[in-house]
Amino acid sequence: MSGSPERVSLVRVLPLAGPRLLTALIAVGLARAVLPVAGAVLIGTGVAALLRGEDVVVPLVVLGAVLFAEHLANAAWSPVQWRAERAIDGALRDEIIELTQRPRGIAHLDDPAVTEDVGLATGGPRGFSIGQGAVGTAWLACRFAGAVAATAVLAWFSWYIALAVLGAMLAMHALLRRQWLGISAEMEARKPRLRPAAYWAKVLAGKGAAKEVRLFGLTEWLLRRFRAAAEDGMSGVWRVRGRVLRQQPVIVLLTAGGVFAALSWLGLHQLDAGRTIVFLQATWAVLAIGSMGDEAFYIAHALPGLRAVHRLRTRLDVLEEHRPEHTAIRFSGVWFAYPGGAPVLRGLSLDVRPGETLALVGFNGAGKTTLVRLLAGWYEPDRGEVHSPRISVLLQDFARFDLPLRDNVGFGEDGVDPALARAGAAGLPDGELSGGQWQRVALARALFAVERGAEVLVLDEPTAHQDVDAELALYDRIRGAGVTTLLISHRFSTVRRADRIAVLADGVISELGTHDELVARGGQYARMFALQAEAFR
Numbered sequence: 001m002s003g004s005p006e007r008v009s010l011v012r013v014l015p016l017a018g019p020r021l022l023t024a025l026i027a028v029g030l031a032r033a034v035l036p037v038a039g040a041v042l043i044g045t046g047v048a049a050l051l052r053g054e055d056v057v058v059p060l061v062v063l064g065a066v067l068f069a070e071h072l073a074n075a076a077w078s079p080v081q082w083r084a085e086r087a088i089d090g091a092l093r094d095e096i097i098e099l100t101q102r103p104r105g106i107a108h109l110d111d112p113a114v115t116e117d118v119g120l121a122t123g124g125p126r127g128f129s130i131g132q133g134a135v136g137t138a139w140l141a142c143r144f145a146g147a148v149a150a151t152a153v154l155a156w157f158s159w160y161i162a163l164a165v166l167g168a169m170l171a172m173h174a175l176l177r178r179q180w181l182g183i184s185a186e187m188e189a190r191k192p193r194l195r196p197a198a199y200w201a202k203v204l205a206g207k208g209a210a211k212e213v214r215l216f217g218l219t220e221w222l223l224r225r226f227r228a229a230a231e232d233g234m235s236g237v238w239r240v241r242g243r244v245l246r247q248q249p250v251i252v253l254l255t256a257g258g259v260f261a262a263l264s265w266l267g268l269h270q271l272d273a274g275r276t277i278v279f280l281q282a283t284w285a286v287l288a289i290g291s292m293g294d295e296a297f298y299i300a301h302a303l304p305g306l307r308a309v310h311r312l313r314t315r316l317d318v319l320e321e322h323r324p325e326h327t328a329i330r331f332s333g334v335w336f337a338y339p340g341g342a343p344v345l346r347g348l349s350l351d352v353r354p355g356e357t358l359a360l361v362g363f364n365g366a367g368k369t370t371l372v373r374l375l376a377g378w379y380e381p382d383r384g385e386v387h388s389p390r391i392s393v394l395l396q397d398f399a400r401f402d403l404p405l406r407d408n409v410g411f412g413e414d415g416v417d418p419a420l421a422r423a424g425a426a427g428l429p430d431g432e433l434s435g436g437q438w439q440r441v442a443l444a445r446a447l448f449a450v451e452r453g454a455e456v457l458v459l460d461e462p463t464a465h466q467d468v469d470a471e472l473a474l475y476d477r478i479r480g481a482g483v484t485t486l487l488i489s490h491r492f493s494t495v496r497r498a499d500r501i502a503v504l505a506d507g508v509i510s511e512l513g514t515h516d517e518l519v520a521r522g523g524q525y526a527r528m529f530a531l532q533a534e535a536f537r
């Protein structure tokens with residue numbers, strides 16, 4: 001059963017309707033709930049004035065105005081209610097969409113719990129929305145306000161009768177709500193168990209099996225199956241309904257008790273006609289809160305969706321990552337294995353300084369591309385941490401969009417010329433491109449992202465399709481951009497020009513330094529460099 005703190009959290013989403021709609025909702029709701037009480041008082045005082053032979057024009061005009069306003073409020077309620085519900089649901093849907101986009105990885109989209117919560121949050125299984133629940137709480141609050149106003153009028157005659165009637169009606173309201181929501185919850189829970197009954201009913205009454213049913217005289221047997229299935233499916237609902245029936249005397253007693261107390265008081269205190277009318281009208285108005293309105297269903301059925309929203313908020317609202325001051329990228333103690341595979345990274349640590357170009361080298365399969373995937377946030381490390389700002393990546397397997405050249409770079413945005421020029425892709429045609437030309441286009445795309453705010457440029461084999469001269473020219477132009485660059489390359493002619501070089505071996509950075517330092521060290525880098533230099537010769 002729904003606790004009241006949860007219903008308070010439904011109230012908290014009401015402002016999503018926007019200040020104007022929310023004000024309208026509360027004003028119209030209050031008018032609908034409280035004006036009838038004012039009308040009741042006015043009728044009573046009018047009648048009293050009439051009986052005293054006084055002029056009743058003014059009271060009648062006021063009464064007319066109140067009744068008219070009440071009528072207007074009733075007419076305005078549905079559109080205001082509907083628009084507020086839609087506004088709240090729309091705002092929540094936008095938030096959910098934004099939340100699902102927020103994590104850098106995409107693993108959460110494969111998580112069935114997240115998918116289910118997204119479904120619940122954007123429209124519950126029973127078609128009741130959070131907006132309906134929230135607006136339902138607002139209307140319930142207005143109804144209570146109306147009951148309190150009526151109680152205040154009644155208290156003007158007798159405060160204890162007023163409190164007794166209100167108390168009885170609140171108890172009745174709570175009991176009715178529990179009963180109906182109990183039945184509704186049981187019906188929902190029973191749905192799967194009612195499916196066999198529906199099936200047997202279809203076989204019995206449907207056309208599909210009609211011939212066999214008659215041929216083999218199956219009717220009796222099918223009927224027994226149907227009855228057994230229906231009884232099994234409905235037994236829980238009947239049990240709850242039986243309990244509700246047994247509680248009916250309590251409901252009757254509460255209503256009768258309230259009415260009896262009020263009428264007894266009236267009998268003991270001879271009031272004039274006008275005050276009698278006011279007293280009776282106020283009593284009926286208090287009695288009205290005893291009944292349970294549709295809003296109770298809306299409220300109860302909105303809560304699972306709201307819980308889903310809360311879960312998604314905690315789950316996906318990843319805090320802005322803490323980034324150390326003097327590094328653009330930091331890997332610390334990062335372990336990573338692909339599902340079912342051996343660890344590729346085994347406690348790798350690496351800092352890339354702002355503005356520097358760091359080249360990452362290693363044998364095939366050492367894990368260089370894996371490192372880029374972690375950096376981009378497509379995968380999460382198993383252990384350790386990866387910190388990085390917004391990055392722009394030129395992938396080995398970059399996409400080739402079937403779009404004009406400029407759209408392949410800017411996706412509709414203007415100002416792609418400098419990036420095209422820097423990538424050596426200016427003046428390329430829109431049609432067929434060679435592998436090397438495509439690579440320049442992809443490079444222009446990555447450079448354009450840097451112009452638009454990415455702080456680190458990651459280049460995974462950016463020049464694999466370029467000849468040596470083109471590669472050197474490209475590389476100089478990239479350096480000219482002055483952006484922090486992580487470069488992965490097998491070409492030592494390019495690598496040696498980087499500010500620092502890191503060697504990835506056995507899942508860690510085994511060597512780190514400038515080209516000269518690493519050559520002097522005579523380790524893996526020196527051997528790899530010597531091999532390639534020899535091949536060139």
Ligand SMILES: Nc1ncnc2c1ncn2[C@@H]1O[C@H](COP(=O)(O)OP(=O)(O)OP(=O)(O)O)[C@@H](O)[C@H]1O
Pocket residue numbers: 338339341344362363364365366367368369370371
């Ligand atoms: N999606 C994947 N699923 C499972 N294993 C993978 C996946 N991608 C790469 N691997 C494995 O992870 C290891 C590291 O691969 P990675 O592509 O990161 O190496 P690399 O250093 O970039 O290699 P290369 O120089 O050939 O591009 C390899 O053993 C590879 O087989």
